[in-house]
Amino acid sequence: MTGRRNPSTIRPFLAKAVKVTAAAMATAVGASLLTGCGVLPGAAGGSREPITVMTWAPEGTTATNMPGMPAMAKAYARWVNANGGLAGHELKVITCNERNSTVGAARCAKQAVQQGAVAVVGSYSQHGRAFMAPLEVAGVPFLGGYGASDQEFASSLSYPVNGGQAALLAGNGRQLSRDCDRVSLVRPDTVAGDGLPTLLGSGLAEGGRKPPADIRAPEDANDYTAQARKALSSAGAFDAYGSGRGCVTAVLGDRTETFFDSFRRLEGEAARDVRVASVLGSVGQPLLDRTGGKDGPFEGAYVTGWYPVASDARWDPMREVIREHAFADNRIDPADPGVQTTWIAYTVLKVIIESLANGGGDDDKDSVSASDVVGELNRIEGVETGGLTPTLSWRLEHMLATRDIPRIINRDVTFQVVRQGRLVSVKEGFVDVGDTLVQAPSRGHSG
Structure with missing residues (x-):
């Protein structure tokens, strides 16, 4: 009969079609896994773009070296990505050797801008003039520096977590x-x-x-x-x-x-x-x-x-991350204040990204920009760091009444003394200076 196929010829045709469709689906899924599609294990659904940040510090110089800071940043990224990322975003950390020089500091800042970093986090440099200018031009925030230069406490794009030197x-x-x-x-x-x-x-x-x-x-x-x-x-x-x-x-x-x-x-x-x-x-x-x-x-x-003594239980979460994700990296010492500063800075970053995802910014966006991070840092009422610092806020009302270093929003220090070879607290709690x-x-x- 014209226009009809014999059932014996239809079955092989359908079987072939099913095989082709299954193969295509498998290829698509495989490609998705290879590219990542911005989805991490444990992510709360949806496809979100990775977030790139930079951490820099001097290494291999004849003066001050802080290799533990970029190493801690990498360990933090491994930990957070193994647990769903930052509000579903993969965290990508790029590092740079600042080399204790103005040229090195400027080069690292320019690299951060060129590679699309939404922030420079938990970093060390004495050369504030060299690195802040490129960041300011590009609108990239400097979050949680070590506090070795005055620019960290004067620039409107700097968000310190301690009171620096x-x-x-x-x-x-x-x-x-x-x-x-x-x-x-x-x-x-x-x-x-x-x-x-x-x-x-x-x-x-x-x-x-x-x-x-x-x-x-x-x-x-x-x-x-x-x-x-x-x-x-x-x-x-x-x-x-x-x-x-x-x-x-x-x-x-x-x-x-x-x-x-x-x-x-x-x-x-x-x-x-x-x-x-x-x-x-x-x-x-x-x-x-x-x-x-x-x-x-x-x-x-x-x-x-700046912080509680290294033996304080408030550092236990950081120690756990180091044990599980630093892979015996001997550059990372949990008693090193540089490592501690980097941990606190990334703790703040996590709060900021999660706040953006929860309505602090445009929660329909799949990507996070430097301006998003700056806006949330300026808006947020306060960030808790597990008792390692006071509640942190960079709103205008929390600025210090001084021309040179107004952005010292954490004015607390700790008094310690060496007893029996260990740093111990002279008195409980913080001292506001x-x-x-x-x-x-x-x-x-x-x-």
Whole structure:
């Protein structure tokens, strides 16, 4: 009969069609898996574009090195992606060696812009002028820097999570003012180091002490005998009646250990009893362990930090991530304040992205831009960091009433001391140095 097929010929035709359709579907699914389509295991449905950020730090230089910061960023990305990403977005972290130079800092910033980073997160650089300008032109926020340059606390596109060197020095002055009649400050002979004596002096003044002796030192020297001699002479020591204590505080980053080696040799020869001090980042638990612990040169030293001591239980989530996702990367030390800062900065990033997805911005968007991140950082009422910092907010009403460093929204520091080779808290909780920073004389801008 015309127009009809024999059933015996239809069945093979249908079978062939089904095979072709199944093969096409399998190919499409395979292609989707290969390309990723922006979907992660555990993601809350939908296809969302990856989020790219950058973390930079100096590595392999003759001065301060912070290799743990980019390493921590990579470990954080592995952890968050294994758990569904940031609100369903895969987190891509690109890293850059800042090389402790203006050229390196500018190059890293330009690379972040070129590679589409929506933020620079948890990074270290002393060269604020070099890196902030390219970021500002492109509208890319600088979230959670180490605080080594004033630009981090002045630029409207910078969102610090700690008070930087400014808070540490002001706090160190407050801490030393209780016990020290005379203080010598040994600091880098750099633009970034020029503002440190004023900040330390402001803290000392609150305790009725005189400004510190300012001892400049190269930040990459292998011997500091000359500077140690000056510091010891300026600080003095106990008099015959046990009063008039002198103190020496050194803030030289990686070279702080080298300075105190030189200092202790002089102190031994002169039989001087001088208390030593520093700030976290120049002296930390890794250095104490490496230099003999309770038998080392830092026993009894005062140290001012930003965060709770490394043994505090509030760091347990970070330690768990390091154990599971750092793959025995020995660059990452959970007691390193650089690593800690990077962890806190990425904690903030996670809150911001989740807030955008939950209605803080346009929750119908599959992609997140730098302007989205900036807008949410400016809008959000407060970010919790598990007690590692106070609640963080960069809204105008939370700015510091000072011209030079208004964006120090976290003015808290911790007072610590070395006992039995371990950094322990001198007192419970945080110390707010906001008033000390406001009262410090204007320093201009450095970095």
